[in-house]
Amino acid sequence: MTVGTQTAAMRLDSVTKTYGEGDNAVTALRGISLEVPRGTFTAVMGPSGSGKSTFLHCIAGLDQPTTGRVFLGDTELSGLKEAQLTAVRRERIGYVFQAYNLMSALTVRQNITLVARLADMAVDEAWLRELLTRVGMSEYVDRRPGQLSGGQQQRVAIARALATRPDALLADEPTGALDTRTSQEVLKLFRQVVDEIGQTVLMVTHDPVAASYADTVLFLADGQLAGRLYKPSPAEVAEHMTHLGDW
Known part of the structure; x- marks a missing residue:
């Protein structure tokens, strides 16, 4: 399924990425074309070496x-x-990583508003209060990362990613360092910001349960798009993953 470009938050047109030259050249992406609709939650899965990281770096403008x-x-x-x-990366794209990447010397509030302050943008106090409420961190605004659990730190990282009201939020294995219960809380938070405020979320994950929270799961294999599933169960995601070796 494709969507009109007017509703696409992100789009790739015949994207190929090759590293190195000659006999040492490695092609990580091979002619990928796809669109990510606005206000949707998309998960990207694939075996190691399938091109997931390169895909994320290209769609984020981190790699050409x-x-x-x-x-x-x-x-x-x-x-x-x-x-x-x-x-563009600073103002229109939010990033959430497996490592929370918070500044240890800054408070929760200072971490969330850091990007805006670096960009010399005014902090929207009403939006900040809403974000703190959404991520359940209103009571912890003056704490530093070392005083928070891993799940709380990831919630702060998500609020920081949303602080500039980005066109897209990109998440790279955001639950990889969290236990099962905390992972579910973070994934429900992604689901809420998509459903309630129309945020576009693109998440790379290796976890079929995490992928099942998404509207669409894209599968990569050998640098190519190798199928997609809509609102799948974890079992359906896992089943599709087992057949990617056939590619």
């Missing part, structure tokens, strides 16, 4: 494709200069 084009909304990232790319 060898051929093809990458769009964030109507903005072609693959055509921007580095200074322009930096501004």
Whole structure:
């Protein structure tokens, strides 16, 4: 299924990414074309070496494709200069990683507002209060990361990613360091920001249970799109993963 470009939050047109040259060349992505609709939760899965990380780096503007084009909304990232790319990544894309990447010397509030302050943007206090409420961290605004659990730190990282009201939130194995119960809380939070405020979320994961929270699961194998499932169960995701070796 494709959607019109007017409703696409992100789009890849025939994206290929090759590292190295000649006999040492390694092709990580092979002609991928797809669209991610606005206001949806998309999971990306695939075996090790399938191109998941390269896919995420290209769609985030962290890496340039060898051929093809990458769009964030109507903005072609693959055509921007580095200074322009930096501004887009800072203001229009939110990032959540397996490692929370919080600043240990800063409070919860300071961590969440860090990106806005670095960009010399005014902090929207009403939005900040709503974010703190949504992630369940209103009582902890003056604490530092070392005083928080892993799940609480990831909630702060999610609030930080949402602070600039980004076009897209990109998550790389966001539950990889969390226990099962805390992982479910984080995934429910992603689901809520998609359903309640129309946030676009794209998540790379190895976990079929995490992927089952998404509207769509995209599968990569050998740098190519190897199928997709809509609102699947964890069992359906796991079953599809077992057949990716056939690619």
